[in-house]
Amino acid sequence: MPRIYIYSPSGAVRDRAALRRGVRRLQALGHEVQVDEAALASHQRFAGDDATRLAAIARAAASGADVALITRGGYGLTRLLPALPYEALARAAQQGTRFVGLSDFTALQMALLAQTGAITWAGPTLCADFGCPGEPDEIMQACFGDLLSGEGEGTGWRLPAPRPAKSAQLLAPQPAPVPGKLHVQDALLWGGNLSTLCALAGTPWLPSIQGGVLFLEDVGEHPYRIERMLCQLLHAGVLDAQQAVLLGSFSAYKPVPHDRGFNLNEAVHWLRAQTRTPILSGLPMGHVPTKVLLPVGARVELLLEGRDAWLLWGHMDGHSHPHGHEHACLHCGQA
Structure with a gap:
């Protein structure tokens, strides 16, 4: 059973119903979902202060999950770049964790690529894509499924x-x-x-x-x-x-x-x-x-x-x- 780790490295989650919907839908697809302890943290516009979000990123890297999926983008990663756990993130990617996200997540992806050459994935977020009010997009879900199965090439x-x-x-x-x-x-x-x-x-x-x-x-x-x-x-x-x-x-x-x-x-x-x-x-x-x-x-x-x-x-x-x-x-x- 694929394991998905949910964490919030950028903006605060304001739509908690979307997070719950996204988790339920991933579970209904047969995935084991673990939500980070600070996924709903809030400090100003951020998902917790800088130290809280850095700790969440470190936990995602240490999770051993098949996919580490962000809750949402927004803003917040750029200010963390000097302190990111680059070696831990690169090691996790090498060992099989696919870090997935877009929007503000681009900052982490570019910095990790520049510092280590590690591969990450541009793709959906939990709240906007899996937690949307209507049915999630079929193509997005198919591509996400291919990522988990290793079939997408x-x-x-x-x-x-x-x-x-x-x-x-x-x-x-x-x-x-x-x-x-x-x-x-x-x-x-x-x-x-x-x-x-x-x-x-x-x-x-x-x-x-x-x-x-x-x-x-x-x-x-x-x-x-x-x-x-x-x-x-x-x-x-x-x-x-x-x-x-x-x-x-x-x-x-x-x-x-x-x-x-x-x-x-x-x-x-x-x-x-x-x-x-x-x-x-x-x-x-x-x-x-x-x-x-x-x-x-x-x-x-x-x-x-x-x-x-x-x-x-x-x-x-x-x-x-x-x-x-x-x-x-x-x-x-x-x-």
Whole structure:
């Protein structure tokens, strides 16, 4: 029976009913669920003070669970980065614990990757995904089940149909078209929440990745803020150093009359005009119900044929090193 350890390393859990629903649903799926003693702690906006959350992270690392799943994101991990138990986390990952989360969890993932090279997983949180008021998303649950069974070896999705930019005639140079074919091999997969990742720029906690595949997502950020953060990565040389950039979901923002037609599509067109790195959109990852799980820090293969994309990492032997991808789990893709 797979064992799942639930802990709160970031924001305080305000929706206790969602936590209870999530635990019941995981148990109904046949999993043994252990909830950390401080999962419902609260200090200001945080799930306990810094010492409380550091102790919860240490307990998750020592739990020996198959999956250590965060309750929610929010904010709080960035201030803990100098004090994280890196050796314990890396040792736990090597021994088979899959650390899963997204949003603020990106800070821990990037720092752990930079300091130790350990693999973690971008994926669901307990409250928002398993504890949602309605039924949890089937694709998300299938991918989570594949992680526990060791069957998931990749994912596939279909890029959205291209939309021309209204300001295309003003762009100089013209944006590079999305390639109809692309094959990237043996590239390190990294990334996560765009805001959190940008906040680590210039610190020891952001890994320096050359020739990787970078994936990005965010929530509640207007397209001009998304573009501004992408500019930061562009001007810092991060985007040009990658073999591909994958854009996930950028959700829960509101356009305003002042935009005058500026939107996320315009921002992406502009970005494509600034870099030779292929930028592919539509990756099912982010603060949305339908999301896949991605091995942050694993070596991957990326293929694109027309609008059909595949990201393959193969069997994770010991949950730390990828091997062949003969049985890639592509049912987790998005139509």
